[in-house]
Amino acid sequence: MYRTYFVAIIFLCSFTVSMASPSDSILTYYKNGEFITYSQVWVDVPNEIMNGVVDDFLYQTKYDLDAMFGWALKDMKLRKEKDEIIVFNFKSTEYDEKNDVIKNVGDVEIPNLINFPDIHVDDRMTKTVLADGRTKVNIDVLYSDNFLKKTTGVFYVNPKRTDGCWITLEIKVKFGRFFDFFITKFTYRYIMEWRFQKVMHNIALEAERRKSLIGK
Numbered sequence: 001m002y003r004t005y006f007v008a009i010i011f012l013c014s015f016t017v018s019m020a021s022p023s024d025s026i027l028t029y030y031k032n033g034e035f036i037t038y039s040q041v042w043v044d045v046p047n048e049i050m051n052g053v054v055d056d057f058l059y060q061t062k063y064d065l066d067a068m069f070g071w072a073l074k075d076m077k078l079r080k081e082k083d084e085i086i087v088f089n090f091k092s093t094e095y096d097e098k099n100d101v102i103k104n105v106g107d108v109e110i111p112n113l114i115n116f117p118d119i120h121v122d123d124r125m126t127k128t129v130l131a132d133g134r135t136k137v138n139i140d141v142l143y144s145d146n147f148l149k150k151t152t153g154v155f156y157v158n159p160k161r162t163d164g165c166w167i168t169l170e171i172k173v174k175f176g177r178f179f180d181f182f183i184t185k186f187t188y189r190y191i192m193e194w195r196f197q198k199v200m201h202n203i204a205l206e207a208e209r210r211k212s213l214i215g216k
Helices: 002-019 047-063 177-182 185-213
Strands: 025-031 034-043 087-096 101-110 114-129 135-144 148-161 164-175
Touching (some): 025 185, 034 185, 047 087, 047 135, 047 164, 164 177
Antiparallel strands (some): 034 164, 101 114, 148 164
16 A cells, blocks of 8 residues: 555656656655655756766765765765764775675764664665666665665666756665664654755756866
């Protein structure tokens, strides 16, 4: 029932968008122990620019974490910024090219309660260009200490005009035992949902910045 309701909302949003000016949206629901978030953002750039940004995102995720904090992860409070509910400290990333695995290390702290140092998260991101012109990136968390039990996602670049496209993200998150008890729907929106939307907006802003440089 929830899935049908979710699909109906997305269809309605898409239909409304086609009849009016594009608008961003985000929706989260909870089912079978998973938080499922769907985000869509309109970007006024050609497909080739958007794909260049996606390529840089994937490359820097593997090889240059510091560069990502200059744009893709900017203003997301992922490097020990003060917070009353939860503090993230995304410290390092290393790419295992042989196994196509991105190995991430970071800290998670619940202030005045508990600290989880050096949590390891291994993930894989795979880009595919589809026959219909869309770009698809599969996101899979293969291993995580404590914080995450399971996470999967799919990101799309969906060209709609020669100078515009939708970027969408559907991500499913299941937390580890301690965090599953701690994180309610309200808490999830506070610590996770806005970050998913923020990274989407950061990607869109970078694409629009690159478009503005053309011809200068």
